[in-house]
Amino acid sequence: MEPVVAPSSVVVRNYLGPGDERSLADDVLDGLTKPFKELPPKHFYDARGAALFDEICELDEYYPTRCERAILQARSGDIVAVCDASELVELGSGTAEKTRLLLDAMRDADSLERFVPIDVTEAMVRDCARTLVGEYPGLRVHGIVGDFERHLGRLPMAAGPRIVAFLGGTIGNFTPGSRRRFLRKIARLLRPGVDHLLLGTDLVKDPAVIEAAYNDAPGVTAEFNRNVLRVINRELDADFDVEAFEHVAFFDREREWIEMRLRASRRMRVDIRALDLAVEFAPREELRTEISAKFTPERLSGDLAAAGLELVDVLTDPDGLFALSISRRR
Numbered sequence: 001m002e003p004v005v006a007p008s009s010v011v012v013r014n015y016l017g018p019g020d021e022r023s024l025a026d027d028v029l030d031g032l033t034k035p036f037k038e039l040p041p042k043h044f045y046d047a048r049g050a051a052l053f054d055e056i057c058e059l060d061e062y063y064p065t066r067c068e069r070a071i072l073q074a075r076s077g078d079i080v081a082v083c084d085a086s087e088l089v090e091l092g093s094g095t096a097e098k099t100r101l102l103l104d105a106m107r108d109a110d111s112l113e114r115f116v117p118i119d120v121t122e123a124m125v126r127d128c129a130r131t132l133v134g135e136y137p138g139l140r141v142h143g144i145v146g147d148f149e150r151h152l153g154r155l156p157m158a159a160g161p162r163i164v165a166f167l168g169g170t171i172g173n174f175t176p177g178s179r180r181r182f183l184r185k186i187a188r189l190l191r192p193g194v195d196h197l198l199l200g201t202d203l204v205k206d207p208a209v210i211e212a213a214y215n216d217a218p219g220v221t222a223e224f225n226r227n228v229l230r231v232i233n234r235e236l237d238a239d240f241d242v243e244a245f246e247h248v249a250f251f252d253r254e255r256e257w258i259e260m261r262l263r264a265s266r267r268m269r270v271d272i273r274a275l276d277l278a279v280e281f282a283p284r285e286e287l288r289t290e291i292s293a294k295f296t297p298e299r300l301s302g303d304l305a306a307a308g309l310e311l312v313d314v315l316t317d318p319d320g321l322f323a324l325s326i327s328r329r330r
């Protein structure tokens with residue numbers, strides 16, 4: 001752990017040990033030795049992956065960011081009035097671009113005191129902490145560089161009523177069982193009658209619209225997908241021929257989730273020297289790199305109820321593509 005105090009209003013703590021950064025080695029060893037190969041999506045986000053994600057958010061085809069921003073633009077004041085919070089905790093905060101709409105509303109309501117971003121990408125937590133204290137006079141930022149699946153216990157004691165925000169539809173990157181377990185963990189952070197969860201979820205819709213969002217014409221999502229192989233090459237001294245993997249993204253209609261995969265264009269043997277591991281790929285063999293679940297109102301309320309949460313309100317954009325829900329502990 002490395003506490004760094006820049007101006008006194010910023011604290012950033014790093015809970016990722018040097019050897020276990022994002023637990024990449026364990027995930028690669030587990031995931032690439034399975035009969036159906038897979039990797040968890042958190043490893044996309046090194047500096048290049050984070051920049052590619054930002055580019056994705058600006059694409060015409062990628063509607064979730066635009067829709068969630070539209071909801072926040074229209075309803076942040078209402079959200080802040082319902083939650084009456086002085087502190088905003090954000091899981092997977094990234095550049096916290098949309099978050100500013102909430103911070104603006106909290107400042108306008110004269111309740112804003114502290115922002116607590118948590119993200120695996122250190123540079124993003126540090127940059128966003130530094131920038132935000134400049135933008136919001138009097139704001140304190142307690143940044144956490146960590147894995148929200150492992151380090152929620154490292155959140156500072158609440159300094160006042162809290163909103164825990166989990167935006168962007170990132171909850172969709174969990175499989176159904178772990179999604180409910182994770183929501184339960186979040187629920188346990190909330191004090192009944194005091195704190196609220198603000199959860200962004202992408203909604204089930206015409207599969208063509210969803211598939212276009214993950215198969216953009218300029219190929220940014222394909223580069224983002226392949227970036228995980230570059231991360232493994234660099235961090236684990238591996239020799240993936242990155243360009244020999246084709247981007248695949250399709251909507252699984254039964255499970256109602258997008259699945260992203262990387263398909264080997266030919267037979268390959270990859271040496272992952274840091275793990276002393278050789279991995280064989282058959283021609284056209286696929287490696288699953290992400291699922292992104294889409295929600296119906298029933299799936300959303302079912303998951304929240306199973307986690308011990310009660311819905312306060314569900315806000316959607318004018319086209320009904322994306323939802324932001326406010327819930328509290330039952």
Ligand code: SAH
Pocket residue numbers: 041042045053057065091092093094095096098118119120121124146147148149167168169170
């Ligand atoms: N909230 C932002 C960013 C979404 S992208 C938005 O709505 O636009 C997903 C973000 O979650 C990335 O910044 C990534 O680094 C972070 N992330 C992914 N898995 C994580 C994990 N297990 N722990 C902490 N952060 C994670």
Ligand code: AVI
Pocket residue numbers: 056064168169170171172173214221224290291292
């Ligand atoms: C961060 N997460 C919600 C994005 C999603 O849509 O599942 C990541 C992403 N993958 C491809 N495009 C964007």
